[in-house]
Amino acid sequence: MTTSPEYIARRVFRQQHKFSELFDMLDEVYDPEIPGVSLWDLGVLQDVSVDVAGRCKVTICPTYSGCPALNIMQEDIKACLDKYGHSDVDIEVSLSPAWTTDWISPRGRQLMIESGIAACEHIVVCPLCQSRGVRLLSQFGSTACKSLYKCENCFETFDYFKPL
Amino acid sequence: MDTPLLKYVLGLADDNMVLSQRLTEWCSNGPTLEEDIALTNVALDILGRARMFYQYASVLDEQKRSEDDFAMCRSEREYTNLLIHELPIGDFAFTMARQWFLDEFSQLYFSALSHSKDETLAGIAAKCIKESGYHLVRSRNWICVLAEGTEESRRRLLAAIDELWGYRHELFETTQAESLLSGVAVNRADLKDTWMTNINDLSARLNIELPDKDWFVTGGRRGEHSEHLGPMLAEMQYLARCFPGAKW
CATH class of the missing domain: 3.30.300.130 (Fe-S cluster assembly (FSCA))
Structure with a gap:
């Protein structure tokens, strides 16, 4: 982190x-x-x-x-x-x-990952299986600050907190 | 009598208020769930911009009107948004083509406004430009998808660009209020060449032939609107007009 x-x-x-x-x-x-x-x-x-x-x-x-x-x-x-x-x-x-x-604090980033949200690192990593094989589904996810990704390894969709 | 600065700020607020309202019309009507959510999130960012400008207008206003008064209690002739923002959403291609034109414009505009001598405007601009970058990535992507998708998607995209073409000029037209605010207001004419280059570059890459016939409509900043703004405001302001002072 x-x-x-x-x-x-x-x-x-x-x-x-x-x-x-x-x-x-x-x-x-x-x-x-x-x-x-x-x-x-x-x-x-x-x-x-x-x-x-x-x-x-x-x-x-x-x-x-x-x-x-x-x-x-x-x-x-x-x-x-x-x-x-x-x-x-x-x-x-x-x-x-x-x-x-x-x-954002390191603790904040850690808690985001624990909640299933990929934290705003510049490389998007699946918060569930840590795979880097991910695909952007939509530039905007459940809120404006996040985008929606899908993991090609575990097939889970997840939010990514976008760097701003 | 509104000062030039108040007029300027209200114009920017109205642009964003009207565009945001239009984008929210896609809520629950988007082509896919992800697009539905994305468009309404963009609408939310743009509503946030409108609110920042209205709040500043409220500080500047001698009559002490609130942001709600500005948004909900002014008629169409008092709204001074540029016409491109008020056009109906049309099909998805039209919405994304307009968004592309405006996101390209916003990037240039807020970048210039962030150097304004007015600290509040510079602060709002610095905030907006970061979000606007994500909007632009998205609208450019969609232009590529629509242009290179099916015959039908390309046809619709070209029709949308054709329909929007004459509305672009107003984005670069300096108003009287702006000409009195040297160093505070952005000189719109300065942005035109870069904007056109950016539009040309992506169009060339996608083999999009931009319209060769040019036309020009203007009047938004003077309160002279198309027939589309009145009905939109009537719907948007319905609750506030029926129940003045209503609170959540």
Whole structure:
């Protein structure tokens, strides 16, 4: 599993962050469609802060511009922070710099593979039998961020999380 | 009175809103299940673009209209999309030929817009261009499949290109609002040669003879539309008009 330089930079940013405990709380917020992959793992969660009045600000970066999961993610962030006593939460959606699959954590990639999704490595490998003999069925799969492949070895169809 | 920047942003929003609505008409009607899903995913990306532009328009608007107000409460004469976006979906060849023309255009357009002096527009463009790359791979593939498929698929593709041909000019026409936004708006005329080269290259590879008779329709940015936009908006806006302020 490759660890991108972009992810290493994000990890350092988080570890040295003044409000790193907020990142830890938000590890409980998952992508609505990929079991166990947190918004941090996905590279959606960008920054957090709390002002003197106790107001939280969370910055997220949408994956694909039309992704319908974004609204659910915002609700889940608010519900999670509310549980920890932060009821006043402002969510900023940041478009720039644009989200990239390079921000996905190695853990996120591993969990995708375990869920039967080929992670966004540049070579497509069947997540079930690890064969490289795969064929593109459709440029877009179950969601805009994935395409649909078929394994020529085990004949299973699977989603491939596209590099972006 | 709308400022040139607001007019510019609304034009881009309307282009994407109308195209997205057209593509969603394929939902449950695609030729195969995979194509059905792919087309509706492309529609979703394009709806996302429309929303980003409408949200920015909302920030710029003195009347403080929301993105829903812009999309759901303006009539056809207030919509300023370019005409090519509003044409009915036709058959699958027509849909893919239009998509090919527009995906080739979007790649060039968003690449130029990502250098805009306006940071919000540059940010939206940088986001769109990555997704648009996948759309273009797909539409080019389909043009190859249709051109080299059966006699029937080739005939339909050529008919679609013929029908679309005169609508391409409007993509490269500078509006008054754009001419007032130097450094912010993309100079459309600059994109024309590259776009034409890209269309020519693939056509030549597939032995597609592009139409020799040229014609030109325009008016979308002034709110002068074909007869097709009104019925489309009536359907799209039905719920919002019947139940103002309805929420999920």
